[in-house]
Amino acid sequence: MDVAMTSTTDTVCPSCGGAVSQADLFCEACGAELKPGTAPTSPALDTDTEPTVEIGAVPGPEAAPAGPCRSCxxxxxxxGYCxxxxxxxxxxxxxxxxxxxxWVAGVxxxxxxxxxxxxxxxxxxxAEPGSRALxxxxxxxxxxxDSDVASLxxxxxxxxVLEAGRAQGLGTDSSRASATAARLKAxxxxxxxxVLDNTSPDSPNPASCTFVAAVLEDGLLVAGSVGDSRAYWFPDAGEPVALTVDDSWAAELIATGVSREEAESGPHAHAITRWLGKDAPDHTPRTTTQQVSGPGWLLVCSDGLWNYCSEAAPLADLVRQTAADKGGEPLATASxxxxWANAQGGQDNITVALARI
Known part of the structure; x- marks a missing residue:
């Protein structure tokens, strides 16, 4: 994920030849470190250390990795070595x-x-399928x-914040949608x-990340985003829907009439125009509302997935076929x-969160 910066000069990664800017510390395409030895050595800014935020029941950074070596x-x-x-x-x-x-899972x-x-x-x-998912x-x-720490x-x-309560509004669908959108903003x-709490005050490249969230409550689906992580609704019967619009250079090109294929394969395809972070211009999410009246799949994902299948219709086909192969089980389907994304090249981190309605 790249932030759209007009003050940097484009160059290429010495490892893979991909487009990078002078401000980048890592190549977006291959993950190679671009400026070895320039990162601060403070543990708070060491990009190779474990995040200070622990991941559920997963062992903390002080524990040795569990299980056998994945290579041999x-x-x-x-x-930590085999x-x-x-x-x-x-x-x-x-x-x-x-x-x-x-009925809800993510990988x-x-x-x-x-x-x-x-x-x-x-x-x-x-617990009740189709009732409430965040x-x-x-x-x-x-x-x-420290974007890995900040994003988590x-x-x-x-x-x-979203778990804190349900948005009731005034009892009507429109007021409930407005109340849910306000919760998404909060x-x-x-x-x-x-993100700011996990950013060093004197960091030359302050931590930043995209944001997308989807709230399903009793048939009302509200999604909001900042950046280019996305939410989709794939009904079993009906047209697939992209619930979010990217804040990116690619999206701006598409709006001017450039084809999606051309815009999303260009050198700045993943340069975003809005994000969360100290240097963010605005982090208010753009929201959309969808009534859910039948069965389907809610997908929230990063560009590590949609980069290989961007448009709603073919992505819906991929999710449906994958789910059918996995017996409709959300965790197995997400995995x-x-x-699948790794088999396409795995050029970015990949996150897939699913709810089966």
């Missing part, structure tokens, strides 16, 4: 899952090309320091504050979609 099946030592082949074990932050209810993965996972998610749901995804900007803190702060405010 050997034993992982206390130092005792057989020497491969460094994956960190808990590289891949994690959440499933608060059987967040580092991908193949990046050296760290800057994506994050936080989800919640009531899905939040944040994608850390690769050129900023932001997602969890937003979820906490959630974005909390997420922004969390399979992450695997």
């Amino acid at each position: 099946g050997g034993t992982v030592g206390a130092d 005792e057989t082949c020497g491969t460094k074990a994956a960190k808990p932050r590289d891949h994690f899952e959440e499933q608060p209810a059987p 967040c993965d580092r991908g193949i090309r990046h050296s760290r996972n800057e994506d994050a998610m936080a989800i919640a749901a009531d 899905l939040v995804v944040c994608d850390g900007v690769s050129s900023s320091l 803190a932001a997602a969890r702060a937003a979820r906490e 959630a974005a405010d909390a997420a922004s504050d969390a 399979a979609l992450v695997d």
Whole structure:
């Protein structure tokens, strides 16, 4: 994920030749470090350390990675390296899952090309299928320091606000939608504050991330976003719907008549024009409302997934087919979609959060 900056000069990554700017510390395409040795050595700014925000029940940074080596099946030592082949074990932050209810689940993965996972998610749901689900995804900007820490803190702060209560409004659908949109704005405010709390005051590249959240409550679906992480509604019967509009250079080109394929494959395809962070121009989410009257899939994801299948209709087909192959189980479906994105190249971190209505 790149922030659109007009003051930087474009250049290329020495590892893969991808487009980067002089302010970038990591290549968006391959994850290579662009300025070795320039990052501060303070633990708070060390981009290779574990995040200070722990991930659910996943062991904290002081614990050795559990399980066998993913490369050869050997034993992982206390130092985090395989005792057989020497491969460094994956960190808990590289891949994690959440499933608060059987009908809602999410998977967040580092991908193949990046050296760290800057994506994050936080989800919640009531036990009754189709009743209430809260899905939040944040994608850390690769050129900023500690974006992996900030994105996770932001997602969890937003979820906490959304969990605090249900939006009743005045009892009508329109007032309930307005009240839910106001809660989404409050959630974005909390997420922004969390990013600021995880930003060093003197950081040359302050932490930043995208934000997207979807709230489903009793047939009313409200989504809001800042940046280019997305929410979709895929009804079993009916037209698939993209619930969010990107804040990106690509989206601006599409609005002027440039084809989606051309805009989303250009050198600045993932340069965003709005984000959460100290240098953000505005973090108020743009919201949209959808009435849900039948079965379907709610998808909230980062660009690590949609980059390989952007438009709503083909992405809906992919989700439906994947779900059919996995017996309609949300966690297995989300995991399979992450695997699919990695099979396409895994050039970015990937987050897939699903609710089966």
